[in-house]
Amino acid sequence: MINVSVVGAQGRMGSHVVDAVNSAADTQLALALDAKDDLTAITPDNTDVVVEFTVPSASLHNVLTLVKQGVNVVVGTTGWTDDKLAQVTTALANAPRDNQSVFIAPNFAISAVLADHFAQVAAPYFESAEIIELHHPTKVDAPSGTAIHTAHAIGEARRAAGLGDMPDATTTDGGSRGQVIDGVHVHAVRLRGLNAHEEVLFGNAGEQLVIRADSFDRASFMPGVLLAVRKIASGAFPGLTIGLDRFLDL
Ligand SMILES: NC(=O)c1ccc[n+]([C@@H]2O[C@H](COP(=O)([O-])OP(=O)(O)OC[C@H]3O[C@@H](n4cnc5c(N)ncnc54)[C@H](O)[C@@H]3O)[C@@H](O)[C@H]2O)c1
Numbered sequence: 001m002i003n004v005s006v007v008g009a010q011g012r013m014g015s016h017v018v019d020a021v022n023s024a025a026d027t028q029l030a031l032a033l034d035a036k037d038d039l040t041a042i043t044p045d046n047t048d049v050v051v052e053f054t055v056p057s058a059s060l061h062n063v064l065t066l067v068k069q070g071v072n073v074v075v076g077t078t079g080w081t082d083d084k085l086a087q088v089t090t091a092l093a094n095a096p097r098d099n100q101s102v103f104i105a106p107n108f109a110i111s112a113v114l115a116d117h118f119a120q121v122a123a124p125y126f127e128s129a130e131i132i133e134l135h136h137p138t139k140v141d142a143p144s145g146t147a148i149h150t151a152h153a154i155g156e157a158r159r160a161a162g163l164g165d166m167p168d169a170t171t172t173d174g175g176s177r178g179q180v181i182d183g184v185h186v187h188a189v190r191l192r193g194l195n196a197h198e199e200v201l202f203g204n205a206g207e208q209l210v211i212r213a214d215s216f217d218r219a220s221f222m223p224g225v226l227l228a229v230r231k232i233a234s235g236a237f238p239g240l241t242i243g244l245d246r247f248l249d250l
């Protein structure tokens with residue numbers, strides 16, 4: 001049995017994780033904590049893996065606290081930067097137990113992970129690429145962590161293929177062209193009724209490829225969360241690992 005604690009347990013994602021952990025045959029819930037709870041209640045005696053879904057402003061502090069506690073962490077919260085990731089790597093190097101793990105995924109839905117992968121494959125073959133991410137209006141960050149990840153994947157693939165800047169004659173822009181991340185324009189929509197969606201548009205003269213992933217329900221994230229919990233509990237991924245694609249045979 002894998003003992004799993006959940007941080008952010010009262011949130012939209014955290015409450016789904018609590019249910020998923022209670023329902024799976026090989027996991028059991030240890031502690032379910034939220035804002036203002038003391039994370040030092042989580043120790044290796046009661047927890048094998050912590051699942052953290054909180055807010056971007058709190059996640060780094062939570063992860064650093066949990067690493068110091070000697071437990072492994074699976075993180076779904078967004079807002080990670082190179083500087084924050086470096087702090088996690090340093091914390092892991094000084095962790096109290098050998099081979100501790102932190103796993104961070106911008107998206108646990110298989111459709112989104114595959115869309116990201118397919119976008120990376122397609123990127124070298126098109127002159128233009130833009131991303132539209134669409135989410136529920138209660139989301140606090142924009143653009144989505146997934147869109148930032150996809151933009152970097154496209155940017156890297158274009159650089160590796162020797163592609164230059166995308167064609168764009170825009171000379172005046174009041175913000176309508178979105179945020180440019182790694183050379184890729186990213187547009188964020190917040191609309192009541194939506195959950196989590198991403199569209200990647202690729203264009204050449206006379207043709208277009210659209211790759212779209214839709215998470216209609218937060219249930220879509222749970223198989224990926226449980227897969228990450230099992231992989232991290234196995235001890236096969238010490239240190240910092242990023243992206244669910246690392247656990248898929250893509
Ligand atoms: N990786 C993925 O697949 C995926 C999927 C959905 C959402 N997300 C991300 O997960 C995060 C949470 O999303 P949500 O929709 O569940 O948000 P939410 O606002 O519904 O839940 C966040 C929870 O964290 C709690 N919290 C706030 N500060 C805390 C702290 N310091 N310590 C402990 N708990 C704290 C809040 O009280 C709340 O219960 C966001 O960053 C979102 O973008 C990721």
Ligand SMILES: O=C(O)C1=N[C@H](C(=O)O)CCC1
Nearest residue numbers: 078106107139144145146196
């Ligand atoms: O609902 C959210 O918030 C989501 N956040 C992640 C992101 O920012 O990419 C994943 C999709 C859902």
